[in-house]
Amino acid sequence: xxxxxxxxxxxxxxxxxxxxxxxxxxxxxxxxxSGNSCPRGIEYARQELTAPMRVLTALMRxxxxxxxxxxxxxxxxxxxxxxxxAAEIYRTHPAPPVRRGDILIRDLCGTGCNVVATRDAxxxxxx
Amino acid sequence: xxxxxxxxxxGGAAGMAAAVSAYKNGVRDILILERNSALGGVLQQCIHNxxxxxxxKEDLTGVEFAARYADMVQELRIPYLLNTFVxxxxxxxxxxxxxxxxxxxxxxxxxxxxAMGCRERSRxxxxxxxxxxxxxxxxxxxxxxxxxxxxxxxxxxxIVGSGDIGLIMARQFVLEGCEVAAVVEIMPxxxxxxxxxxxxxxxxxxxxxxxxVISEVCGKERVSSVLVGKVDENRRLIPGTEFEISCDxxxxxxxxxxxxxxxxxxxxxMSRATKGALVTEDLQTSIPGIFSCGNVLHVHDLVDFVSExxxxxGRNAAAWLLAEKExxxxxxxxxxxxxxxxVSKEAASKETTLAxxxxxxxxxxxxxxxxxxxxxxxxxxxxxxxxxxxxxxxxxxxxLARYRDAVITARYRDTVNTSGAGENGAARTASTGGQTGQNxxxxSGAGENGAARTASTGGQTGQNNRILIRKRFLALTPGEMCKIxxxxxxxxxxxxxxxxxxxxxx
Numbered sequence: 001x002x003x004x005x006x007x008x009x010x011x012x013x014x015x016x017x018x019x020x021x022x023x024x025x026x027x028x029x030x031x032x033x034s035g036n037s038c039p040r041g042i043e044y045a046r047q048e049l050t051a052p053m054r055v056l057t058a059l060m061r062x063x064x065x066x067x068x069x070x071x072x073x074x075x076x077x078x079x080x081x082x083x084x085x086a087a088e089i090y091r092t093h094p095a096p097p098v099r100r101g102d103i104l105i106r107d108l109c110g111t112g113c114n115v116v117a118t119r120d121a122x123x124x125x126x127x
Numbered sequence: 128x129x130x131x132x133x134x135x136x137x138g139g140a141a142g143m144a145a146a147v148s149a150y151k152n153g154v155r156d157i158l159i160l161e162r163n164s165a166l167g168g169v170l171q172q173c174i175h176n177x178x179x180x181x182x183x184k185e186d187l188t189g190v191e192f193a194a195r196y197a198d199m200v201q202e203l204r205i206p207y208l209l210n211t212f213v214x215x216x217x218x219x220x221x222x223x224x225x226x227x228x229x230x231x232x233x234x235x236x237x238x239x240x241x242a243m244g245c246r247e248r249s250r251x252x253x254x255x256x257x258x259x260x261x262x263x264x265x266x267x268x269x270x271x272x273x274x275x276x277x278x279x280x281x282x283x284x285x286i287v288g289s290g291d292i293g294l295i296m297a298r299q300f301v302l303e304g305c306e307v308a309a310v311v312e313i314m315p316x317x318x319x320x321x322x323x324x325x326x327x328x329x330x331x332x333x334x335x336x337x338x339x340v341i342s343e344v345c346g347k348e349r350v351s352s353v354l355v356g357k358v359d360e361n362r363r364l365i366p367g368t369e370f371e372i373s374c375d376x377x378x379x380x381x382x383x384x385x386x387x388x389x390x391x392x393x394x395x396x397m398s399r400a401t402k403g404a405l406v407t408e409d410l411q412t413s414i415p416g417i418f419s420c421g422n423v424l425h426v427h428d429l430v431d432f433v434s435e436x437x438x439x440x441g442r443n444a445a446a447w448l449l450a451e452k453e454x455x456x457x458x459x460x461x462x463x464x465x466x467x468x469x470v471s472k473e474a475a476s477k478e479t480t481l482a483x484x485x486x487x488x489x490x491x492x493x494x495x496x497x498x499x500x501x502x503x504x505x506x507x508x509x510x511x512x513x514x515x516x517x518x519x520x521x522x523x524x525x526x527l528a529r530y531r532d533a534v535i536t537a538r539y540r541d542t543v544n545t546s547g548a549g550e551n552g553a554a555r556t557a558s559t560g561g562q563t564g565q566n567x568x569x570x571s572g573a574g575e576n577g578a579a580r581t582a583s584t585g586g587q588t589g590q591n592n593r594i595l596i597r598k599r600f601l602a603l604t605p606g607e608m609c610k611i612x613x614x615x616x617x618x619x620x621x622x623x624x625x626x627x628x629x630x631x632x633x
Contacts, residue, residue: 011325015180016429018321020602035601054326057175057188058302059274068277070174070190079330086302100194118174118188 010048014040021045052079058086060104062121063095069121071104073113084109097122132156133444134222134236136213136389139168140430141421142242143196144437145444149240150203152445158234159200159207160224166200166207167193168244169267170430172274175295177322181431192430216241216389218414237451238444241390241404241412241419242437245383245426247292253381255287257344257353266292266380270299279303281376285353286310287341291319291428293380298327308372310335311355313362316529316604318382320428341377342369350377383426393417400505401425407494408511408520408615409443410436416451418444425507425523428608432523439521446516495621500538502527502628511624515615522611526628530603533630537613539621541591595621603628 012019021035023045033045047053053076059068077085085108094104098121105115133154135142138161146159165171170178173189180186183195200207211226222234247265262281264272270292272278282305286293289312297307310328315337317324328335336355342364343354356369385403396405396413403424404412411418420440421433493513499506506524522537596613603609611626618624 011321013322013326016177016320016322018325020321037601054330055176055186056302058299059174059277061277066277067275070188070274072174072176072188082302100191118190119194 008049010045012036012041012044014044023049053077054079054082056082056085056089057118058089060089060115060117061093062098063093065096065121065123067121069098070118071115072118073108073111074103074116075113077108077111077113081109081111085111089115128221128233128235130235130237131158132237132448133158133240134234134238135159135240135242135441136216136222137161137168137242137244137421137423138163138166138207138209139242139244139421140170140193140196140433141244141423141437141440142168142240143193143200144434145240145242145418145420145441146205146207147196147199147203148438148441149445150205150441152442154441154445154448157205159205160211160213160222161207161209162212164209166197166209172267172270173295174274175299178430181429182434189430196434213389216393216417218394220414220416238416238448239418240437240440240444241417241423242421242440243386243389243423245385245422247379248288248382248384250379252384253287253379255341255344255377255379257341258346258350260344260346260349260351262346262350262376263344264376264378266290266296266378269376269378270296273299273303279305281305281374283308283374284376284378285341285355285372285374286378286380288312288379288381289317289319289324289335290380290382291323293378294319294323294327296378296380297333298331301331301333307331307333308374309333309355311339311341311353312337313340313358314338318380320607321604340364344377345371350375353377383422385423385426387423390419390423395419398505398507398509400499401507403507405510406508408508408515408517409447410440410508411443411447416444416447418447425505432608432610443517495618496623497522498623498625499524500625500627502530502630503626506626511615511618513619515618517615519612519614520618522613522624522626524609524626526603526605526607526609528632529605530628530630531601531633533600533603533628535598535600535603535609535611536627536629537595537611538592538625538627539595539623540625541593593621595624600630603630 006025008023010021012021019035019037019041021033021041024032033042036042055073055076057072060071061068088109092105098117100117100120102117103114104117108115133149135146138159142159143166146157149157170189170193176186176188178187178189178192208226211224213222213224215223220236220239222236225231247267250263269280272280284300284305284307286297289310300307310333338358339355340358341353342356344350345352352371352373354369354371357365359365390404393414398405404419406412406419410420418440420436427433495511495513497506497509497511503524504527511520595617
């Protein structure tokens with residue numbers, strides 16, 4: 001997707017409805033967005049066309065534990081940094097126990113986002 | 128034999144929601160049977176986000192969504208058995224199950240909620256030819272290996288089918304440092320949600336081959352490559368179009384099939400369209416007191432709707448149990464005026480069975496058939512009871528094609544023709560008791576497969592269409608579940624309900 005295009009088509013990823021959005025740049029440089037079913041679509045399109053963001057979910061390996069713990073970023077991170085952020089998560093090996101909601105990395109790659117555990121991981125407990 | 132008021136089979140999103148909602152509606156004697164070692168079902172392995180936007184107005188991961196419900200189950204102290212596999216469900220609502228702790232057990236349930244979910248369509252179901260080396264698995268199996276067990280199943284991956292699980296796994300594999308060489312889809316469009324095509328495939332420039340199939344799997348001990356070829360409009364391989372893609376893993380992501388072996392073993396009438404049980408608007412199956420919800424009833428796209436349906440089933444099961452109790456009390460009170468205390472449990476249960484049969488026969492006559500018209504497939508529920516106690520009825524179905532500027536209508540014909548549709552109706556009304564299963568399966572199967580569709584073309588005379596509801600949609604895709612709610616009041620005088628989709632097919 002080129003940023004210089006006057007007419008751009010996007011798929012909103014905010015909710016499962018997946019609205020097909022159209023963004024038109026007028027001669028005055030103003031962005032007109034249509035096709036959205038709710039105001040979040042407009043917000044998404046503006047963000048997506050300027051600085052796309054994504055929530056990152058991944059697995060984090062723990063010390064002395066075979067099974068990984070699932071984690072997420074507590075807010076969307078810049079799409080361009082997804083691989084850097086994933087690499088940082090893979091490099092980190094906290095010690096169990098980990099509880100759902102625990103912050104495992106603060107300010108991930110300078111994004112200001114935290115990495116949070118999405119499940120409990122307690123040594124010796126099966127799942 | 129253990130006696131339980133309400134047994135929920137399956138501790139996933141649907142089952143937990145059903146148990147919680149039954150509890151909140153007054154049922155105290157509940158038991159959830161779960162074959163896995165934890166509650167949550169498939170959500171345990173869904174570490175990605177996008178869950179809960181409807182139900183909790185929050186963007187949760189699947190794991191967190193499951194935890195929300197598991198917490199509710201714990202807080203309400205609803206009993207559940209893990210590692211417990213149900214072997215058989217009988218038509219009298221007794222359940223045979225087995226677990227390492229309890230061994231073989233028999234449970235007699237007053238009511239049952241079926242919430243077994245579904246399983247993935249396998250390689251054999253797709254008839255993919257070629258070698259049978261290691262490295263071929265469903266996308267969900269790979270998801271489990273990686274997210275629960277921590278094993279990476281391969282390094283260079285080809286995915287056949289573009290179902291949502293495959294798309295989600297494609298993204299995760301790329302982020303894990305693997306290469307996803309191709310997604311191969313037989314249809315001209317994706318089988319997954321548009322947002323997953325965007326954020327999992329397009330975001331990472333993964334090549335997608337539409338109108339294509341895997342024509343051969345190569346490799347001895349392990350998959351080494353696949354041949355990909357184009358298909359014609361009849362989905363037949365076009366010779367000479369094949370090319371080779373090297374890979375060490377082939378993931379299959381080609382749809383889900385409701386896991387209804389138990390349902391069928393009980394003799395419950397099934398729908399050919401949904402591959403789930405036939406249900407009335409309260410999600411009750413052809414056996415009174417057995418309810419079905421979630422992916423075992425029909426495959427959903429969103430867990431939010433699965434748990435919503437589970438809550439509905441739990442609420443309806445609670446209402447049914449209460450009504451049964453009241454009927455039994457009334458019957459015993461009128462018959463046994465002298466020695467109330469002497470009424471044995473056996474007698475009470477015999478009365479219940481009689482009352483059941485009677486009430487079932489009554490409602491059979493007042494059933495409104497729900498039919499798929501133009502462009503509509505796999506509608507749930509298949510019948511609405513005219514005397515439904517519910518304030519509104521939710522209908523769910525999938526469009527059969529891709530539409531732009533579409534209108535969904537629900538209508539009924541003023542004069543119902545007496546040919547095909549009438550016969551089906553008669554078969555259904557006539558069928559009672561033990562024979563219900565077979566008869567109504569045939570009747571309703573025929574209805575689903577086009578009794579309404581032929582009628583809707585307007586060949587019959589003297590028919591006026593009465594519109595119950597019209598809803599406009601910007602776009603409809605075949606993968607997308609449509610949900611239409613109609614107040615029960617509006618349905619009271621309808622002899623049938625037909626859903627149609629009109630619009631520009633694209």
